[in-house]
Amino acid sequence: MKLTKEQEQDIKDQQSLENKTKRVTSSALEKILYTALPVLDHGFVRVIDYMGDDTSIVQSARVSYGKGTKKVSTDEGLIKYLMRHWHSTPFEMCEIKYHIKLPIFIARQWIRHRTANVNEYSARYSILDKEFYIPSKDQLSAQSKSNRQGRGALITGEQADEVLKILKDDATRTYDNYEKMLNERFDGTIIDENKDGLARELARMNLTLNSYTQWYWKTDLLNLLNFLFLRADTHAQYEIRVYAEAMLETVKKWVPITHAAFLDYRVGAVHVSAKGKKVIQQMAKGKQVTYESSGLSKREWNELMTSFEFTEKII
Amino acid sequence: MKLTKEQEQDIKDQQSLENKTKRVTSSALEKILYTALPVLDHGFVRVIDYMGDDTSIVQSARVSYGKGTKKVSTDEGLIKYLMRHWHSTPFEMCEIKYHIKLPIFIARQWIRHRTANVNEYSARYSILDKEFYIPSKDQLSAQSKSNRQGRGALITGEQADEVLKILKDDATRTYDNYEKMLNERFDGTIIDENKDGLARELARMNLTLNSYTQWYWKTDLLNLLNFLFLRADTHAQYEIRVYAEAMLETVKKWVPITHAAFLDYRVGAVHVSAKGKKVIQQMAKGKQVTYESSGLSKREWNELMTSFEFTEKII
């Protein structure tokens, strides 16, 4: 990750702010506020604003349930209870805003989460930076044989070199041609004073999907956790997972109690179907259960065994 | 408006917070943070948290439009431009959270705005306060003759007294019976130790719609302005309009530039239909235009004349 001098100055200016407020603050999050956390080769995640903390969740739950919540002795107990029982609205009372730099093909996956507010850098208005994502060699995987949306073994040797060369050459060439059509370099230099450049809204179509874009992305804590549940998961594409992991660290600083409850009741949890429940009931009673007698499909059986790490029984 | 001692202490505690933050702050809003602004006879509006200010809107617009926004010389010019051209996403980058106490029939109208986050006091869990909205005499209007959802002339004299007596008596009696069914007073006193009380989730159905409830209500600035546009309008029911007006004052303190642009481009603006535009074009050219030649319906003609205060032409 390389910041422009302008960006570095911006961050310094923001970090030098020292305001007084009567609002709730999260001191651990304040420490990394505005800091660009590097992700991938040119990307980053920065928390640039937030509202509320763990106590805001507790406070709003107490408004809802009135005196009813006094029995739960601690904030931690209450947050865990809310998470366990799928109470959603108290977690919506916290809000966070990120500045994120990411490859376009990842941005396209990300934007499908529709509940956030977004301001993206517009290539209709301005010229995109000359930066593309090139995977590192340890991420250059072949298509999975078993999972149509997954990765298999690493690609190595000459084939790996060839892939990397293609990605670099094509991104560079299409970007150079983007500048040529615009008749303008990324830094604003006009190439040929006697020519008009193609409209930016057209020229951008020549860029490859690994070009970097950036946006402000603002969401409440509930929807952030839903996003992280799906995107910090091992089934998520590596290139979005690393963003989710960086953000999960910011959540830990911001709302540590909620973060712990999220790991216990969501990330590390297992969801068992009605049929799967019968299998577990039998096993817990010491009875022999087999795939054949389970009523599950092979795929369901294997998923159930895997989720409890009963690896020996997978067929 | 009467706060309980507990609430007053809560507000004092919150107002005594003095935290340091690197976040953007709105000093005018900080001054009234947590303060309960009275509305109606027992209601209030309190800002209890916020995120961002006018500069946050500018900052996110500059992310979107990159170098393109540098031409607009000032923050004010940019915010006015964004408002005028219906740009929405930059205004979503600010967030505010209110604590509101309001009559249930107004809460039902309010909740139709679905884009906010809400935590409402739950009468399944807890006993509602013994407080009901009773209109003041200057709000006791008859049904409008011309507008099916509006108010007409004031009701006065004996009839007014009778209405107020009904409202007070019925609210009091149904509340007393609520306590009787619960076998518990609002302060937690058990009425008859030998009896069980009816489930709270059932007993509440006996309350009248002017009973007060309360909630936390959190929304972004764009959706707040949409809400205020509809609810601070003269066509809105008085009992919700007074809340909207109190909130509009908090917006003025929070984001003064946006507030001014909102008044100019939304609240005070006129929307003219394609047919209405032709009428205005004629009038501006000094031509005589009549309802008959306008192609407008009577209702449209009158609405157009009224909107430009051309009152003499109304038929």
Add this chain to the structure above:
Amino acid sequence: MKLTKEQEQDIKDQQSLENKTKRVTSSALEKILYTALPVLDHGFVRVIDYMGDDTSIVQSARVSYGKGTKKVSTDEGLIKYLMRHWHSTPFEMCEIKYHIKLPIFIARQWIRHRTANVNEYSARYSILDKEFYIPSKDQLSAQSKSNRQGRGALITGEQADEVLKILKDDATRTYDNYEKMLNERFDGTIIDENKDGLARELARMNLTLNSYTQWYWKTDLLNLLNFLFLRADTHAQYEIRVYAEAMLETVKKWVPITHAAFLDYRVGAVHVSAKGKKVIQQMAKGKQVTYESSGLSKREWNELMTSFEFTEKII
């Protein structure tokens, strides 16, 4: 449930429609289209329009996954897979519209699900029907001792009679006074020709929360299932659960494969936390696990045991 003659005629008219369409149709749902399914004493649920069926879910998944979905041999297999793996967007491709009559205190609970489209009968415009919900004797439960939002033992005998008398008397009296303030009966008769009535938007505040209202409620299948998951659950209040159960039957007719998958993977499923998973792993290996060694709170332990019906171990 009592329909007015006007409503009965409306339903007959709608049911006599026989249109041709190239759209997908659900023949089982067509059979009950427009029919008012009775709920509670005066309420109902009617399906009045719908879009798509099980095949629409399959079709949209195949658009997303292209050739990738051909491996899944059947529609049923694909829908089960999508449900099991929390794929959401294909289920959003079906839409349904209900006409529902329900008590206001239930409408207030219902409306917290914000993702649906709603048109509610407006008591600003029109006079509400003279109908209130009065629970049947087998639903007259005391407040639960253990669960602050639940019901306990039945209230019987004189106390039950007293409760029912209160509910009926208060609803009747407040409604009569509503008419008196309006100076108009529910059927439009003016009471005193020499008086103006109070504005409808004011008079309605005198009604009790068990008054019936009605609305059109339109949602996609994904959000409908989320609603039904929470509201057809045993923890939901009885008075909303009966609506959810009636709607679940309409879902069974509309999208039978999705309905079956929903029962298996959602309604009958168990969600096990990371700590709970360790307990289950031990039990399945025949090891003795106790609450003390589990690392769970008492409440968590009991919830886990209950969810697998290991009742003997609850403490």
Add this chain to the structure above:
Amino acid sequence: MKLTKEQEQDIKDQQSLENKTKRVTSSALEKILYTALPVLDHGFVRVIDYMGDDTSIVQSARVSYGKGTKKVSTDEGLIKYLMRHWHSTPFEMCEIKYHIKLPIFIARQWIRHRTANVNEYSARYSILDKEFYIPSKDQLSAQSKSNRQGRGALITGEQADEVLKILKDDATRTYDNYEKMLNERFDGTIIDENKDGLARELARMNLTLNSYTQWYWKTDLLNLLNFLFLRADTHAQYEIRVYAEAMLETVKKWVPITHAAFLDYRVGAVHVSAKGKKVIQQMAKGKQVTYESSGLSKREWNELMTSFEFTEKII
């Protein structure tokens, strides 16, 4: 636009459906149901399902306003009234589903409208078609001098040829390299049996932003009109405007009364600010108004004059 044989067969199969339904149908829309309406060089728009028509809007408004709506004599009068007064929920009661093929850079603009349901073809699962958008010569515009997000004069001659050559060559080369990295042609042919292909989720990043994707896009009528208001507008980028225009034609067939009201009260309407209103008031009274005395900025003055086509006064 070129459909595959498979797609053509699909469309024929769908169009041969002849089902009976009690639902409301739109006969004009039925006629073009499933038909692929060509847009740009390879794109299309197809209506593949819908729910409701003009009468559904009327029906839901009558539920809301009860007897109050009977005064409005006709369906047309009521729909016009609803549109004029910004009533939104009745228009949400109609739903439509499109199948759309479009270039990725347009899909990225489109998806910012977050209120629709979307299923997009996934390039993680499957290989994208070898199709890219190449502008026709009459759309090859230079960057506008005055408007940072607009187009200026046409680019012609050698420069135009060069641009088109770049776009074609780069798209072709990056696609060929996409296949090479995948070790698989778009039709499924394996290139080198001794090699593994790069994971699809990685290889796709080499494609240019003018590659075509496709999706199912489902929305209610209110949000569709909001989308069309912005995207069928002359300020919208040409490449999305042509989609909006094709969709506007389907709206005309589906809900002709609403379509007419939309043209009158939205598309052809003028929005005048509070300050602008004073200018119009003066002009209508035959007074001389100048920019200097207007209190408007130059930009506002010009926008106001343009919106009423008072072109002579623009400065």
